[in-house]
Amino acid sequence: MLKGRKLLKINLLVSIILVFGFIITSFLSYNANYRTSLSNVEQVSSLTAESIYYQLTTMFTRPVNISLTMSRDTLLVTQLNEETKQMNNEEYISTLKNYLETYRGKYNFDSVFLVSEATKRYYNFNGVDRVLTEDNPENVWYYDLMKSGQEYSLNVDNDEVDGADNAITVFVNCKIYGENNKVLGVVGVGIRISYLKDFLKTYEEKYHLRTCLVNEDGIIEISTTHTGYGRTDWFSEYGRESIRSQVLDWKSDKSNLEFWTENEDNSQEKSFVASRYIPELSWHLVVEQDTGSIIGQMKIRLYLTAVIIIGIIIIVLIIISLVLFKFIKQISELMEERQAIFKKATEELYDNIYELNITKNGYANAPTKQYFESLGAKGLPYNKALKVVAEKQIKKEYREGYISTFSPENVIKEFESGNNHLSYDFLITQNDMDYFWMRIDAYIFLSQEDNCIHMFTYRKNIDAEKQIERRASTDEMTGFLTKTATEHSIMSELSEKPEDLYAFFIFDIDNFKQANDQFGHSFGDYCLKEFTEVIRNHFRDGDILGRIGGDEFVAFIPIPDTRWVESKARELSAALNFNCVREEKEWKLSSSIGVSIAPEDGNDFKTLYEKADAALYRTKQRGKNGYTIY
Structure with a gap:
């Protein structure tokens, strides 16, 4: 009996200890999981x-x-200049109709249109659709663009074209300029909003958050439930007036605006907002996720844990060891589940994830350590291993940037300055021959476990993304850079080496309109390609070649001295004087050339362009087919 009483006391004592232990553990687990959930x-x-x-x-x-x-x-x-003379000419209308239909079919747009400023006619791939009037509210987009100083604009509206069923569409509207910078009309394309809605919907369903695009006035342009056509204010709709100015004033396209905010309709819950400004659209991307569902899940798990604890206490009176084992296992599974959810979410976005202990200049886990060891950095601290990886895998011109960005010294400096995100794009190889584009996104945080600065690095292959960027910056016909890409490339070159000598060439095909008028635009396009091929053959791979107009091209190259420029201009003028022959068609092709020199004529794109253009004008005054150095 004494033995039974002693066993009872032991069981009661163990039970009491377990009860208090379980209560404390559950409380700490709840708080830890809650913090982990917020971090996720x-x-x-x-x-x-x-x-x-x-x-x-x-x-x-x-x-x-x-x-x-x-x-x-x-x-x-040309067509718009002749429109008032050709308004009733079916062949004229057919030309515009075929032009717009060609672009629509080639690029798979939902709409391609043209509006004449002279007649207010609205042309599309079906011909003349309607005439715009200022008193029609459906035409506000056109008159607003005409009154603005913008070159182009985006708007969300219904497509009024016959057969479009008033489908909600994102329109890109661009002004057409004639002589003396006179606006002749507007041309543009349209993309159905349903594509973008489905795109945002995949993220919302996958990660249980809310996404939308709002304009400068806070109006929802695109979301899974609203469009700009409905004029719905996001801040009013979702009770977020308190953060209106904070979101709309954020104009950085380099990083997100991220913060927690209290829900105005429920003070016990809060939401995390990540916003990014998209200058190309003049819209703000807003991603919001609230903690309501997280708190609900946590409460359910807390109640479930309480029920399990009661059952465990009953069982522990019989088999104490089994109870302890099951409890520890349950807690472990709960933490592993949370970690698995986060790991799965991030691995779907990135190829590889590694964790580093920056404070200790080492690795936070075995996979990270194994990765560096596999590249020949066994036994080395992180800062030295970083250099080994750079030497072995990363293309030479990107090594210094890679090392300086992710070195322990820079990571600590950025973290102390309040920046917890680093990103770097570079070319990398895995076989010492073929390079591909890689992006590393690094997130820095102070680990509560060891009170050290840690860094997660997310590695992602962005080769496809870079190819899209390259195609977007390249003129489709000639393979030269577009005007915008040309200007960016030249400005980048000048800023990196401002003291070096450069030559800025402008090439203009003499009397090119004759080729199109005599033999047609197909022959004219062929001559353009032949012309640019001659230019390309007289420059090196690293030189900047761009198309900045219909038949106007530029080249920007480093030079040894100014005497070399005249020799090069003479060589180019001679090479660009040839007969363009295709089948039975032949046209005498020549070029007028203007040249400016940096830095003596200027140290920015605009100045160099203006002076080279002035030199080009002098060449034309002298009878064309030659060159002039400013």
Whole structure:
């Protein structure tokens, strides 16, 4: 009996200890899981905003560039100048109709249109659709653009074209300029909003968050439930007036605006907001995730844990060891489940994830250590292993940037300055021959476990993304850079080496309109390709070659001295004087050339262009087919 009482006391004592232990453990587990969940919300929301931003930028780059290309097409300028004389000419209307239908079919747009400023006629791939009037509210987009100083604009509206069923569409509208910078009309393309809604919906369903695009006034342009056509204010709709100015004033396209905010309709819950400005659209991407569902799940698990604890206490009176084992196992599984959810979410976005202990200049886990050891850095601290990886895998011109960005010293400096995100794009190889583009996104945080600064690095192959960027910045016909890409490349070269000598060439085909008028645009396009091929053959791979107009091209190259420029200009003038022959058609082709020299004539694109253009004008005054150095 004494033995039974003693066993009872032991069981009661163990039970009491377990009860208190379970209560304390559950409380700590609840808090830890809650903090982990909030951290997951932050990281998933941030990564989602980053991913949507890059995909939207890529998605809209093509329609904007194509619309701008159409707006500079000499065919459209010529047609619009002749419109008032040809209004009843069916052949004239058919030419515009076929032109617009060609672009629609080639690029698979939902709409391609042209509006004449002179007659207010609205042309599309069906011909003349309607005439715009200022008193019609459906035409506000056109008159607003005409009154603005913008070269192009985006708007969300219903497509009024016959057969479009008033489908909600994102329109890219670009002005067409004639002589003396006179606006002749507007040309553009349209993309159905349903594509973008489905795109955002995949993220919302996958990560249980809310995404939308709002304009400068806070109006929802695109979301899974609203469009700009409905004029719904996001901040009013979702009770977020308190953060209106905070979101709309954020104009950085380099990083997200990220913060927690209290829900105005429920003070016990809060939401995490990640916002990114998209300058190409003048819209704000807003990603929001609240903690309501997380708190609900946590409460359910807390109640479930309480029930399990009661059952465990009953069983522990019989088999104490089994109870302890099951409890420890349950806690472990709960933590592993949380970690698995986060790991799965991030691994779907990135190829590899590694964790580093920056404070200790080492590796935070075995996979990270194994990765560096596999590249020949066995036994080395992180800062030295970083250099080994750079030497072995990364292309030479990107090594210094890679090391300086992710070195322990820079990571600590960035973290102390309040920046917890680093990113770097570079070329990498795995076989010492073939290079591909890689992006590393690094997130820095202070680990509560060891009070050290840690860094997660997320590695992602962005070769496809870079190819899209390259295609968007390249003129389709000639393979030269577009005007915008040309200007960016030249400005980048000048800023990196401002003291070096450079020559800025402008090439203009003499009397090119004759080739189109005599033999047609197909022959004219052929001559353009032949002309640019001659230019390409007289320059090196690293030189900047761009198309900045219909038949106007530029080259920007480093030079040894100014005497060399005249020799090169003479060589080019002679090479560009040839007969363009195709089948039975032949046309005498020549070029007028203007040259400016940096830095003596200027140290920015605009100044060098203006002076080279002035030199080109002098060449034309002398009878064309020659060159002039400013």
